[in-house]
Amino acid sequence: MLKLDEIQMRLLKEVADLHKVPEGAYNIRSNGESAGRVSTENIEIVPREDGQGLTVRIKPGTKNQSVHIPVVMTKTGLKEIVYNDFYIGEDADVIIVAGCGIDNCGSQDSEHDGIHRFFVGKNAKVKYVEKHYGSGTGSGKRILNPGTEVYQEEGSTVEMEMVQIKGVDDTNRTTTAELAAGAKLVVRERLMTHGDQKALSTYVVNLNGEGASADVVSRSVARDDSYQKFDAKLVGNAACSGHTECDSIIMDRGKILAVPALEANDLDAALVHEAAIGKIAGDQIIKLMTLGLTEAEAEEQIINGFLK
Template sequence: MCAQDIDLSKYEFEGIAAPKLGDLRSLDADDREQLLMSGIDVEEQGRSGSFLHVNHASAYCHTAHPGVEILDIKDALAKYDGLKDYFWKLVDKDKDEYTRMAAEHLQGGYFVRVKKGVKVPEPVQSCLFIKANRTGQSVHNVVILEEDAELHMITGCAVSKHSKTGLHLGISEFFVGKNAKLTFSMVHNWGEDTEVRPRSAGIVDEGGVFLNNYILLKPVKSVQMYPSITLAGRGAVARFNSVMVAPKGSHIDSGNRVIMAAPDCKAEIIARTITTGGTIINRGDIQGRAVPGRGHLECKGLILGDGIIHAIPELYASVEGVELSHEAAVGKIAQEEIEYLMARGMDEEEATSTIVRGFLNVDIMGLPAKLKQAVDQTIQETEKDMF
C-alpha cells in the first residue's frame, strides 16, 4: 500500500483517562451530536448492547441480550486466558509501525461474542471516540459469531468538536462461524486534523456471510486501511459497500480484499467515491483460489472541481473456472444529466445536488432506520459544503 508516514512521537498514547459512564445520555450535547452523526443512539433504543471507548480507556459497556457478550478487550483477555485462538491471529502485529505501536500500547477496544444459534434481533453499537488533543488512540477489537449466530454491529468512530489533532490505530479481527451472518456497518466521523490507521482482517467459515458497510462523508486528514476477508469454508459470502467523500485537505487510501479459498464462494466489492478537492485511492482485490467461485468488483467515482481519484481494481485467479469481473468509472457529472433536470424546473445547483444525492444513496446497504437517518443528515450537510 502507498503509505503516508506519521510521526508517532507527536501523539500521547498513555495517561489520558476517560470517566466511567453510567448512561450514554450523560455525555454533553456536543458529544451526543458527534455520536449521533456516527450512527450511535445514546438512548440505546433498539440496541442489543453498547460499547464506548474514550481517549485511552473504555467508558461504557452494556449488554441487553443474554446471547451477546460485550467486554472491554482487556477484560476478555483476562477472562479467556489471553484469547489464544483469536487475539492477533488474523493481523500480524509486525505488519508495520502502526500494528507494532498498537501491540505495545493496548488501551482497550471491544470484545463481542454471539453464542451458537443466537439471532440477535437488534444491532449492537460501539463507538471509538477521541476527545483530547494530540491523543494517540490504540484499540484492539475482536468479534466472534459462533455457528448459526447472526448480528448487525454498528461502529461509529469520531472526534470531539474541540479536538484539534488525533491519531487512531484500530486492530479488528472478525471470526464468522459456520452458517453465521455478520453485518458490520462503520461510520467514520473524524476531523480535519485526524489521522486514521485501521488494520482489519476476518475469516468466514462454511456457509457464513460477512456484509460490510463503510461510510466516510466528513473531512479527515488521512485514512489508510485495507481490510482483508478470507472465505475459508464452502459457500461463504463476503460483500463490501463503501461510500466516501474527500474534501480539500483529505487523503483517503482505502480498499477491500476478499480471498475465496473454498468452493462455491461469492464476493462483491462496491465503492462510490466523490472528491471535492481531496485525494482518494480506491483499491479493490478479489482472489479466486477455488472453484466454483464468483466475484465482482465495482468502483465508481465523481470529481467535483479539483481533486484526485485513483481506482485500482485487481482480480486474481489461480484455478481454472473462477468467474471474476470488474467495472471502474471515474469522471465528472454528465452535462446532459444536469440539463435533463434543469429542463424539469431545477436550477443548476439543485440538479447537481440531486445527482450527487442519488450517487451517495445508501439504500443498498440495508441500514437500520436510525442509522440511515443519521447518514442522510450527514449527506445533506456534506452537500452544503460541496456547493
C-alpha cells in the same frame, strides 16, 4: 454510563444513529475511555487481556440482536489504537454497528486507529456497519485508520457497509478476508472527500473454498483538491465467483486512482472487475436546473443520490 455532552451525543448520532443509550449489547468509547458497557445473555463484551480493546463473543444461534461499539473523540491531540475481536457463533444472525466520530477544535492532530477481527462461524450471518465522521473548527487533522480482518467459515455471510462522507482529513482503510466453501462477502463502500483530504482504501479477498463469493463495490466523490485511491484484489483459489467495482465522480481538481486486481489460481474461478471515473454529466445538471434548482443545488442532489 458516563454522561456525554452535546457534541459527543451529536457524534454518536452521526456514526451510529444513536439518539440515546442503545438496546442490547454495547460499548461506547469516549476520549480513550469506556463511557458505558452492557453485555446480554447471548452477547458478551469484555476487555482484552492486554487492555487494548475488546473481545465480543456471540453465542451460536443468536438471532435478531445487535452490538453497538461506537467511538467518539473531542480532545485535540488525542491518538489511540484499539484492537477489537469478534467471535460469532454458528447459525447466529446479528448486526454489529461500529464507527468513529472526531470533533477537533484545536491545533493538534487527533487520530483513532481501530483494528477489528471477525471470526464468523458456520452458516452465521453478520451485517457490519462502520461510519466515519469528522467535524470541528480547529487546524488539527481528524485522522481515522481502520483495519478489518474477516475469517469466514463454511456457509457464512458477511455484509459490510463502510461509510465516510464528511470531515475526515486522512484515512487509510485496509480490509482483508478469508472465505471458506460457500461463504459470501458483500461490501458497499461510500466515500466523499473535499479540501485537501486523502483517502486510501485497500481490499484483499481470498476465495479459498468451493462456492465462495465476494462482491466489493465502492462509490466515491472527490471534490476540491482531495485524493482517493481504491485498491481491490480478489484471489480465486477454488471454484468461486468474485466481482469488484469502483464507480467514482471527480470534481474540481480532485484526483482518483482505481487499482482493481484479479488473481485466478483455479480453472473454475470466475472473477470480474469494473472501474469508472468521470465528471457529472452536464445534461443532468441542466435537467435539474429547469426544475428550479441552482447549479450548486443540482450538483448536491446528484451527489446525494449517487452516494445512497
